[in-house]
Amino acid sequence: MSQKIQLFLTVCITIITGMLLFSALRPQAPILQDITIKQPEERSITVSAREKLEIQVDMAEFLIVIEVEEDELADAKMKNEEAYLKTVQILGNHLIEKKDIITGDLQVFIERSYTLEREIIGYKVFRSLEVTVHDLAELEPLFTDLQNVNISRIEHIMFSVSNLAFYQEQALQKAMQTAENKAKAIATGIHQQIGGIIYMMELSNSTSNPIIYGDMEEYSGGSLFNYPSSLFSAKIITIEAGVEVSFELK
Numbered sequence: 001m002s003q004k005i006q007l008f009l010t011v012c013i014t015i016i017t018g019m020l021l022f023s024a025l026r027p028q029a030p031i032l033q034d035i036t037i038k039q040p041e042e043r044s045i046t047v048s049a050r051e052k053l054e055i056q057v058d059m060a061e062f063l064i065v066i067e068v069e070e071d072e073l074a075d076a077k078m079k080n081e082e083a084y085l086k087t088v089q090i091l092g093n094h095l096i097e098k099k100d101i102i103t104g105d106l107q108v109f110i111e112r113s114y115t116l117e118r119e120i121i122g123y124k125v126f127r128s129l130e131v132t133v134h135d136l137a138e139l140e141p142l143f144t145d146l147q148n149v150n151i152s153r154i155e156h157i158m159f160s161v162s163n164l165a166f167y168q169e170q171a172l173q174k175a176m177q178t179a180e181n182k183a184k185a186i187a188t189g190i191h192q193q194i195g196g197i198i199y200m201m202e203l204s205n206s207t208s209n210p211i212i213y214g215d216m217e218e219y220s221g222g223s224l225f226n227y228p229s230s231l232f233s234a235k236i237i238t239i240e241a242g243v244e245v246s247f248e249l250k
Contacts, residue, residue, distance in 0.1 A: 043249040044198050045186055049179035050242035053171045057159040057211065057235045060139055064129040067152040069122055073108065076125040080106070083150040084127055090149065091131060094142045100132040134162065140232045159235050160210040168207065171241035176200075179245045187249060195248035203242030211235050 066083045070076035084103075091101055104127060111122040133139050136159075143154070161167060180194070187194045213231060 044246050045183050045194065045249055046199075046244065046246040047179050047182045047186065048203070048242065048244040049175045049182060050203070050240065051171055051174040051178055052238055052240040053167055053174070054236045054238050055161050055167050057161055057237055058134070058136065059162045060133045060136060060157060060159050062131055062133075062157040063155040064131060064146070065152045065155060066127045066129075066150070067124060068150070069111070069124045071122050073123040073125075076108075076123045077106075079150065080125040080127055084129075086149045087129065087146065087151060090142070090145045091129075093145070094133075094138045095135065096131060096133060096138075096142075100134070102130040104128040104130070143227070155214065157213040157231070158210045159212075161237050164207065164239075167239050168205070168241065171239045172202065172205070172243070175241045175243045176245070179243050180247070183245070183247045187247075192249045195250045197245060198248055199244075199246040201244045203244060205239075205241045207240070208238040210237070 064087060066080055066087065068076045068080040068083065070079065088101070107126040109124040109126065110120055111124060112118045113121050133142065146154070183194050213228070
């Protein structure tokens, strides 16, 4: 083979090798592929439950009003003070603690005639006591003893539950337990078991309103201590709680 041919072949091989090497070193465009990542199937069960507690009231609050009207201011103040001290003494006799008695300010009102001169014809002295009774067994004998004091009226008698937050929590726990029992029963029916809680939402909960009696004179036909028959009877407040819970299935 002549030297020219050999040289020609050598040059050609060199060129081809260079082209191949350049092509190999050049960045290649990525090849796009559709890739689907399959998420694990969610396995859960969602139930809701509502429960209620009926709690007997254990606390009463009311307002004692002492109102004295006299021609002379000094007489009105003196009689009001006498009635006030007797009232406080009776409350103490029935084991009402000082912290459960809130005394309002003494108020004086001038009574005037309807004539043009608007003459002073008397004075009215007013005082009130907010009282809380924690032992409802004391309520009826307390009211009986208050009949002997020159008080004007008893207003806004309200019966309620003292430790309301505790019972609201109990109702919520009871609803949670009911939801768990319901979920277990459903899971057993499909040959499964429940695991941990995935999601929980507290539904709108409620507590029935305190039981309130207004001015005792509204019930008594003018006689302050002619109580309605229902005043000292047992009273119930209803507390409701609801939940929605999702449990893992396993």
